[in-house]
Amino acid sequence: MTDGIDKAREEFFSEAQELIEMFSRNLLALDEQGIGAADPSIINEAFRAVHTLKSLAGLFNATEMGRVSHTLEDVLDRLRLGRLKASPDVLDVLFAAVDCYGAMLAAERGEEGLNQPQIEKLMGVLGTLGESAVEEAPDQMAFDLEPGLLAVLTEYEEHRLKTNMDAGQALFRIRVRFDLATIDKALEDVKAKAKPHGEIITYLPTGDAPSADAIELDLLMASSSSLEQLEAALGGTDLTITAIPRISQASASTGISSLSTHALGTSSFAAVGEETAGSTVAVGDNPRTEPPVNAELNVPAVPMLRSVADTVRVDIRKLDGLMNVVGELAIVKSALNRLGDRLRNTQDRELRREVSRIQRSFERRLSELQDGILEVRMVTLGQLFDRLSRVVRQISRDMGKEIRLVVTGAQTEIDKLLVEELGDPLMHIIRNSIDHGIESAEQRKAIGKPVAGTIALNAYQKGNHVVIQIEDDGQGVNEAAVVERAVRAGHLAANEVEMLSRAEALGLIFLPGLSTREQAGEYSGRGVGMDIVKTNINKLGGIIDIQSEYSIGTQLVITLPITLAIVNALLIRLLGRTFALPLSSVAEALMFDEKLVRTVDGREVMTLRGSTLVLCRLDRFFELKEPALPHEGPRYKSVVVATMGARRLGLVVDDLLGQQDIVVKGLGPTLRHVRGFAGASELGDQRVALVLDAGAIIEEALAGHDAVTTMRARPS
């Protein structure tokens, strides 16, 4: 029972989230189009999203959300009717509503309290938008439409009609006959064909249906195309198009008479008007039987209900559950393989072949299943990037900087869980870019840069990794200031400063407590920024690198694994214990020879193909004790070269056991702080092996000023 309720609530959350995101996307699109050119269909979509949110909120007793939606609906309605222009100020308020929705949803989830002041503030502003603001010029139709027709047009349709007339569009009547059984699809079809040519203002049944199974509609359409063009585009036997000529009676004021050149038909407007009026009488006792909102929005009710039918929303925990099953099947697979090995000595060839065939087929299906589940977990970065665009817009307006955001690779796919964790770090980086990176408009003008700063957000897949680049064309990082801060914070001795390479100096920005701005901005610069960004990225098994040129800009590159769920890993032995090391961070493995080890600056290194490799003896690194039970000593040790970005480290291990696909499970909260492990995985023999976090180990082994010295020891 409660399960059912919880489930319903879960769906409420995810559906509301999607609607909020859609609303936000619509706003961004409106913002892009500018005040004059707002596409009415986008405003309608935004209106619909908010309207659906309102009903959802009502269903789930989210009163505040319902109240905000209701007021927001009013404002959007005024936008639709052209009583309010989609100016940047208005959009600001609407964007604030998106944020407010987010907070309210979090409150519903119980993640945080309801932020009443935020809601009241928003309601206050929305209220003023709902009343005053830009009133349209007195409602005087610029053409002499037959009153009967006017009477059935909704306010919105009237507004669209007027807008189109003002824009010099001609008016057409399209009479089309539909089979009731297929009307949804057929109507969509006509709409789609008509869309490139103009706007359908209203649909009116003629009441003239030839049979009970059919219906005839008059579509009133505004278009700049000619009758012939429309006929060619819409063409069909059940469809006749007539141009509606304009007879300008009184209104010489708006230059309508010039429009009459578009009038191609023969029938007079008055006649058409009468005809249309007649048809409305026919539906008079049954006016607009659709629910009011849908009718106003020109959207038949049925297609709306259908639009979501081909996707399924799934709780990611269920996918984790499936992934566990796959992991267990992998264990079955190894058992099967062992069985196959035992059969190798048997004389029964037939049996041997049979088992080996089953083995292969099982393996193939298993990997298909695994790939399938992984694919389901993948989402595009698009949603996240949309959210970031909103942030860019908000911050740049607040700071009075003009920013152009260029997004590429939004279709790049990555594990859903990773996307959720990526939001905050990316947000922070972008805030930093706008606040510290991009100069003020005056400064930019003075040095001959375009006034608008550019932030480029790019993502692409590279093997099993996803790379995200954030680049700005700002002033670049002031290395000298970073170094000075690092010295002051005690990360670096003064005499080490001049030995720093450029890359090393820039890397210091990721150390705790470094902020190069004297004054902390509202959005960034409290000195708690980049080290946390780095920690978060590292936690996801990723790395972050920075490049910066003075006065040219800064680029941050984040490299992440595509998924954390299934990992191809190298199994290694250390003092009788088994560990797994994700192969994605392994460059190569070679035999270890004690005689080749040299010591530089108190660190063990060896030479690998002409360059220096810093070594890390993992058993000492983790301070492992000799196990109580005797174990087989290594015949020969190995060096596994682990890499993360440009950094590498030679891990000295006792033995290599081969590779295996493993399902990585996160360690519990009490163990999460333990650095060096990305999680644990069950191996075939019921034992659990820890999964090494190569990034963290490399980081730690090359940490602090050790990193500086060891990096210097290596010719690069």
Next chain:
Amino acid sequence: MSLRERNEEPVREYLVFRLAEDTYGVELIRVQEIVNPPALTEVPRANATTIGICSVRGMLVTVVDLRRVLRLAEAPASRNSRILLTRTEGAELMGLYVDEVFQVSRLLESEIEGANAVLGADLSDHVAGIGRPDGELIVLLDMRSITS
């Protein structure tokens, strides 16, 4: 039993087990399952009370040695050793390593005394009280305090 049932006084159920030489109890409702200890994997760098992790039907369990938590002398595992599975407030699946599980005891509230008066400051963090059914002595542990 029947005498108790008739009594209006609330009854609480405790899972009673042995650690070293003493008898302890935790609220039964907090224990999800009692399992035979599977092979444990030690976690380097973990805090001293954690003896390792293991997998119970595909779920990762963090195993804590109750002797270490309560600062008792360590002893090797025996064939009576068990792991009590419990879910912490942070939704972590945790296993408490105990020496031997005895039974479930139903204690009347009047048979439970508060810990503060009886024991030293450090231990009483984890001790919720002392149960005294029929002249026995059960140290009642506070699961929340142990697993946080």
